[in-house]
Amino acid sequence: MSAPCLAATVEQFGDASQLRVHEVPAPQPRAGQIVVQVAAAAINPIDVRRRSGYGRKLFGLMGAARLPLVLGSDFAGTICAVGPGVTGWREGDAVFGAKPPSRQGTHATHVALDAAHVLAQPAGIAPAQLATLPYNFLTVCRALAGAGITRDSVLGRKVLLHGASGGLGLIAIALLKQLGAHVTAVAGERGLAACGAAGADLVLDRRRHPLESLPRQFTATLNFAHWDDDAQLVSRLAPGAVGHATTVHPLLAQIDRYGIAGGALAALYCKRRSAAATPRGTRYAWTVFRPDRDALNWLAEYAVMIPAAPTLQAFRLIHVAAAHHYVEQRCAGRAVLLPSPL
Structure with a gap:
């Protein structure tokens, strides 16, 4: 690696002023790992919350909360080093994927990660767009599995999706339509058009159509919005x-x-307590992000079918604090870092 390795680090838990961009030692691949020169890395809401200290006790058990901390899971880039035992990849391959929570994340010019967590970049999609997909896609896949959603279980049936206009929701709409479900998407006024463009059969403004006003007719429900709404969503499930x-x-x-x-x-x-409110025999799941090879393979198949983020705001790595502010203000679309040497 001839170019310097830079990273956006959290020096202390707190607001965005705690972020610093500076040169760090070049990562070296261990057995089964590759090093990727990062072309683009998404900033997800969890990154902003982790910066403030959210989840530090549980992430600390995983070795993923020790300071200084480099955030980020999603990325798209080019392999620049291959570790022992890695087959099927070589330097120069264009890849994308998601790294499990760690203290050496993807908000950097270079990142080391297990080769099992990457895919080849498909043609026709820009790296910045690809970088917005893996974390959300894998999380949605886990949510579908947790709710028992398969083609057989939802084909021709109604699924209610709350928080449908966010990164998770738009991917969920696309996947549910591929499974043959009839999707009812609930979102804020600004996100209604994006839900319709993603393929939702019925799009409802959450202010004009409160959850409690909807009929109890859904074979599955998904909550990507607010925990306080979970009980209302569960109550919309039909018997069976x-x-x-x-x-x-x-x-x-x-x-x-x-x-x-x-x-x-x-x-x-x-x-x-929440699970007890579901109809008898109904599954109830809390979803957390975790890389999964089967879901990655599904992403390889469906990446070109997922609607592009309606707004993509790119920031240079040196402007990482501004990117965090963008996410905190819940601006429309996705924030993406474009790491490059100073």
């Missing part, structure tokens, strides 16, 4: 429904508040 999954559960918040043991018990209580 397949299941419900949420990505906005309080697991990390409870552990942050009460510690590992106490927080896990508090979260388990919340989960059991």
Whole structure:
């Protein structure tokens, strides 16, 4: 690597002023790993929250919260080094993927990660767009699986999707339509057009159509919006429904508040109470991000079919604080870092 290696690091948990961009040692691939020169890396809401200290107790158990911390999971770039035991990849290959939570994330010019967590870049999609897909796609796949959603279970049936205009929601709409579901998408006014463009059969403004006003007719429900709405979503399930999954559960918040043991018990209580409100035989799941090879293979097949983010705001790595502000302000679309040497 002739170019300097730069990273956006969190020096102390807090606001965006804690972010610093500076030169770091070049990562070296261990057995089974590759090093990627990052062309683009998405900033997800979880990155902004982790910067402030959210989830530090649980992530700390994974070695993913020690300071200084480099955030980021998604990336698109080019392989610049291959470690021992890696087959099927070589220097110069264009790849994209998602790295599990760590303290050496993708908001850097170079990142080392397991070769199992990457895919070849498909033709016709820019790296900045590709970088917005893996984290959300893999999270959505886990939510579908947790809710028991398959082609057989939702073909021709109604699925209710809350928080449909965000990064998770738009991908979920596309996948549910591929599975043959009839999708009802609930979103804010600004996101309604994007939901329709993604293929939703019915698009509802959450302010004009409160969840409690919807009929109890859905075979599955998905919550990508607010934990406080989870009970209302579960109550929209029809008898004999397949299941419900949420990505906005309080697991990390409870552990942050009460510690590992106490927080896990508090979260388990919340989960059991919510699960008890589902129709008999219905699945109920809390979803967290985790790389999965089968889901990555599915992403390789469907990447070209997923609608592009309606707005893509690119930031140079040196402007990482501004990118965090963009996400915190819930601006439309996705924020993407374009790492490059100073």
